Amino acid sequence: MNSRRDFMGMALGGFTALGGIGALYAMKRSWDPLPSVKSAGFTTIDLSGAVENVLNVEKWRGKPIFVLKLAADAPKSPRQITVGGSRYLVVIGLCTHLGCIPSFDIAADNKNKFKCACHGGEYDINAVETFGPPPRPLDIPPFKLSGTSLVLGEEGPEYKKMLASGLTLKV
Amino acid sequence: MAHFDEKAKPFSHQWLNERLAIDTVKKVMSSEYWIPKDINFLWAMGMILAATFGLLVISGIFLLMYYQPDTAKAFDSVNYTIMTEVGYGWLWRHIHGVGASLVFLIIYIHMFTGIYYGSYKRGREMIWLSGMLLFVLFSAEAFSGYMLPWGQMSYWAGMVITNLFGGFTPDLAGGALNFPGFVEWLRGDYVPAQAFLSRFFMLHVFLLPLAIIGVIVLHFATLRIPHVNNQEGAEIDFEESARLYKDGKKKESKVIPFSPVFLSKDVFVMGVYFILFFYLVFFHFDFAMDPVNFDPANGLKTPLHIYPEWYFLWSYEVLRPFSFNIGLVAFAFAQVAFFLLPFLDKSPVVAPASRRGLFHIWFWLMIIDMIVLSVMGKLPPEGAWNIIGFGAAVVFILLFVALPFITKNEKKA
Ligand code: HEM
Ligand code: FES
Numbered sequence: 001m002n003s004r005r006d007f008m009g010m011a012l013g014g015f016t017a018l019g020g021i022g023a024l025y026a027m028k029r030s031w032d033p034l035p036s037v038k039s040a041g042f043t044t045i046d047l048s049g050a051v052e053n054v055l056n057v058e059k060w061r062g063k064p065i066f067v068l069k070l071a072a073d074a075p076k077s078p079r080q081i082t083v084g085g086s087r088y089l090v091v092i093g094l095c096t097h098l099g100c101i102p103s104f105d106i107a108a109d110n111k112n113k114f115k116c117a118c119h120g121g122e123y124d125i126n127a128v129e130t131f132g133p134p135p136r137p138l139d140i141p142p143f144k145l146s147g148t149s150l151v152l153g154e155e156g157p158e159y160k161k162m163l164a165s166g167l168t169l170k171v
Numbered sequence: 172m173a174h175f176d177e178k179a180k181p182f183s184h185q186w187l188n189e190r191l192a193i194d195t196v197k198k199v200m201s202s203e204y205w206i207p208k209d210i211n212f213l214w215a216m217g218m219i220l221a222a223t224f225g226l227l228v229i230s231g232i233f234l235l236m237y238y239q240p241d242t243a244k245a246f247d248s249v250n251y252t253i254m255t256e257v258g259y260g261w262l263w264r265h266i267h268g269v270g271a272s273l274v275f276l277i278i279y280i281h282m283f284t285g286i287y288y289g290s291y292k293r294g295r296e297m298i299w300l301s302g303m304l305l306f307v308l309f310s311a312e313a314f315s316g317y318m319l320p321w322g323q324m325s326y327w328a329g330m331v332i333t334n335l336f337g338g339f340t341p342d343l344a345g346g347a348l349n350f351p352g353f354v355e356w357l358r359g360d361y362v363p364a365q366a367f368l369s370r371f372f373m374l375h376v377f378l379l380p381l382a383i384i385g386v387i388v389l390h391f392a393t394l395r396i397p398h399v400n401n402q403e404g405a406e407i408d409f410e411e412s413a414r415l416y417k418d419g420k421k422k423e424s425k426v427i428p429f430s431p432v433f434l435s436k437d438v439f440v441m442g443v444y445f446i447l448f449f450y451l452v453f454f455h456f457d458f459a460m461d462p463v464n465f466d467p468a469n470g471l472k473t474p475l476h477i478y479p480e481w482y483f484l485w486s487y488e489v490l491r492p493f494s495f496n497i498g499l500v501a502f503a504f505a506q507v508a509f510f511l512l513p514f515l516d517k518s519p520v521v522a523p524a525s526r527r528g529l530f531h532i533w534f535w536l537m538i539i540d541m542i543v544l545s546v547m548g549k550l551p552p553e554g555a556w557n558i559i560g561f562g563a564a565v566v567f568i569l570l571f572v573a574l575p576f577i578t579k580n581e582k583k584a
Contacts (some may be wrong), residue, residue, distance in 0.1 A: 033359050033366065041361070057471055062362035064471045097495060098331040101473040117475055118331065119491050120552035132552075135340040135495040169341065171351070 042153035044146075047083050053112065055104040057093060060141055060152040064093035064101055066114075066127070077126040079140065079167050081158065084148055091127045091138035092171065102138075114138070140168035199395075201430035205409050205416075207401035208427055214399060215440035216281040221387065222441055223274045223448075228380065230266040238319065240372035242365050245321035246467040265452045268459035271313050273448060275482035278306060286512065287534060289521040290400035296513040297393040301386060303510045308383050313480065315375035321368060322464030327477050329363040329371075339496045362470055404521035476551050484548030485541045489568075491552060492561035501564060508571050515574040518581035529577040533570060540566050 043060040050056060050069035058065040068089040070080065080087040093101050100118035107113070113130070114123040121132035128137040144156030155163075162168050179186040187193050206214075237257050239248040253260035282302070285291050291299035314332065318325045336357055339348040359366025398409060407425050415424035427433055451458070463474045479487050490502035520527060524534040540563050547560035 031356060031359065031370070033355055033361075037360050037364075037366065059471060062360065062364055062470050094330075099334045100327065100331065100477065101471070117551070118473070118477055120557065133491075133493070133495050133498060135342075169351075 042151065044149050044151050046149050047086075047088060048148040050086075050088065053106060058152075060092075063141075065141060065152065066091050066093040066104070066138070068104075070125070074125060077128075078162070078165065079126050079128070079137065081143070081145075081150070083145060083150075089125070089127060090140060090143060090150060092141050093138065095121055095134055096129070096136045096138060097121050097132070097134045136169065137167075139171050141171060201434075202428050203413065204395065204429040205413050205426035206399060206429050206433040207405075207407055208425055209401040209403060209405070210399065211402060212440050213280070213284040215437045216277050216284060218434075218437040219441055219444050220274065220277050220281060222445075223270050223277065224383070224387070226266055226448075227270045227274065230263040230270065231376065231380075233260075233263040234267060235376060240319070240369055242321060242368050242468070245319060245368060249320040250465065262452070265456040265459075267316075269448065269451045269456055271316060272459040272480070272482070273451070274309065275313070275480075277444075278309065279482075282306070282509070283538065285400075286537075287524045288400050288402065289404055289516075289523075289527075292513045292516055293519065293521050294397040295400065298390065298397065299513055300510065301390040301393050305383065305386050305390060306509075307506070308379060308386060310483070312375065312379045312383060313482070315371045315379060317480065318363075318368060318371045319375060320464060321468045322461075323466040323468060323472075323474050324461050324464040324477065326363055326468035326470065327473055328479060329358075329367060331477065333357050333363070333367075335490075335499065335502070339499060343496055363468075400521065402523065404523065406521075478549050481545065481549070484546075485544040485567075488544040488548035488560050489564045491548065492557055492564055501568065504568065504571075508567075511571070512574075515571060516578045517575050518578040520581055527581060530581065533574065533577060536566070537570055540570065 041061050043058065043065075045058045045065070045067060047067065047069075050067060052069045052071045054069070056067040058067055066089065070087045070089060074087070076087070079089065079091075081090055082088075095102050095116040095118065097116065097119055100116050102114040102116040102121070102123060105113055105115055112125045114127060116122070116132070116134065119133050121134040122130050123134065123138060124130050126137070129135070140159070140162060141152050142155045143159050144151045144154040145158060163170060173189070175189050176185060179189065184193075234249075234253060237248055237252050237260065239245055249264070253264055285299065285302070314328070318329050333354055336350075337354045338350045341349040343349070355361055358364070359370060398407070401407070409426065412424045412426040415421075416426060416428070421427075461480070463477075466474075478484065486502065486505040489505040490498045492498075493501055516530075518527070518530070524531045543559065543563040544567060547556055547563060550556045550560075552560075
């Protein structure tokens with residue numbers, strides 16, 4: 001009697017647990033970003049019109065993308081992208097601390113920097129963190145060169161090299 | 172089988188009693204639920220909270236009739252439709268905003284009353300823990316509600332707070348504690364967008380209120396057996412006192428029944444509170460509405476200075492002055508620290524803090540520190556403010572670390 005009841009209890013418990021796991025999986029999947037959200041992740045930006053030291057803000061996956069054409073005498077950095085002889089900084093304009101948009105301060109002697117008002121983080125001209133809570137430089141979005149344009153969302157060889165050498169995180 | 176009187180009139184007292192035991196229920200829940208006499212107006216805060224929650228539900232229902240959880244329409248549905256078109260729409264919105272703010276003021280008073288009189292220990296642990304659960308649920312409710320008008324503060328608070336769930340930086344523990352994908356999963360998108368607004372809308376108007384109602388019932392249930400504390404922390408013989416009261420010796424008895432005696436006192440305090448409440452609703456509602464949130468959400472522009480509502484400032488400031496990983500740990504600690512109170516206080520003494528020596532100092536230091544944290548959280552993160560904020564955050568953590576030591580050797584009062 002007792003063992004039969006135990007058996008029924010375990011059988012019921014087992015099937016209930018299975019159903020529960022299935023339900024949890026379905027719930028998890030329902031919270032996932034939709035395929036349409038995932039696939040809308042490509043943007044092309046044209047660099048030919050850029051002006052030195054003027055910050056352009058583009059939009060990719062809803063995030064602001066900073067595009068900055070560097071002055072000829074600006075210090076070199078492997079984080080820069082060279083297109084048609086000019087050097088560009090292309091980064092995601094969201095502070096790597098908690099995601100506010102840093103502002104761009106123009107100053108003399110290439111001392112331009114990005115400042116985040118949220119918790120006081122600061123970055124240098126190559127968007128490398130110099131002060132405050134940000135844990136890493138501004139991320140570089142996946143890009144592919146195509147003439148004077150960049151396709152954001154696609155991983156070209158230049159981007160892959162940056163990833164491999166740890167200059168940016170995969171986003 | 173139970174006995175049913177065939178002649179009882181449907182819905183008469185006897186008829187209901189035979190079917191629902193209403194006399195017993197009434198005794199257990201109110202007329203013989205004994206409350207100590209030796210308490211003060213601070214013991215009315217719980218019922219004030221319940222009443223304020225009621226107002227939030229009623230005003231919320233009317234807001235819900237015109238609010239549209241669509242990123243393109245949400246802002247206008249609140250700021251244009253509800254505020255200017257809907258008859259008395261402004262009233263519901265102001266009640267909702269003022270209520271959300273005051274509910275936290277009263278929660279803090281309620282919590283610190285409990286801490287002052289030692290009402291979280293010696294049989295009252297479950298009351299405290301269920302209360303803290305309510306605090307966490309109300310925090311989630313207020314945060315999700317703040318997303319709904321889809322203004323600049325909604326968007327950027329949503330961005331910053333969901334980013335906290337990305338875990339630690341990838342260089343820590345080989346990246347095992349870094350989960351950026353989790354943030355996108357929470358949002359349902361790369362940034363707060365339609366999927367984000369819809370799911371927070373669901374949480375705000377259904378799942379969280381449902382959970383809150385459930386935990387309020389639990390909170391009330393945890394009170395029934397240990398009973399509420401009193402101003403002296405005295406252990407009362409409830410059976411003895413109840414007998415005296417029922418024998419008509421009300422003067423000698425140390426207790427009064429919850430209803431109607433205690434409730435009538437509650438209602439008086441509530442009356443005073445609602446005068447203040449509606450004064451704010453009609454004449455000073457603006458304190459509960461951040462001007463920055465009257466700009467529609469814009470993912471390409473962060474407001475110059477972002478800060479949470481006043482009731483989250485202290486925990487936000489525990490996060491802000493540290494480097495990324497330490498800040499995350501400190502913030503997580505601040506969220507759960509008060510849950511630990513019954514276990515960190517090693518003293519068996521239940522008495523007002525004023526009679527508990529070192530604990531008395533601890534109590535006021537904690538209040539002052541939380542006020543300092545709140546003020547610093549609102550100021551921009553610059554210069555001296557950074558240093559004071561950092562100091563206050565460290566003091567907050569140290570106060571919890573010190574608690575077991577200062578209460579261990581406490582002498583019986
Ligand atoms: C069942 C109960 C509730 C319902 C149906 C409800 C519904 C709503 C709706 C439709 C809105 C959007 C309109 C607006 O922004 O004014 C809203 C906003 C809000 N709710 Fe609630 N709510 C409920 C309970 C609560 C509670 C308990 C709290 C806080 C403790 C809360 C805090 C907020 C906040 C802070 C806002 C933003 C208000 C603003 O910016 O004006 N709500 N709620
Ligand atoms: S979000 Fe930029 S410093 Fe915190």
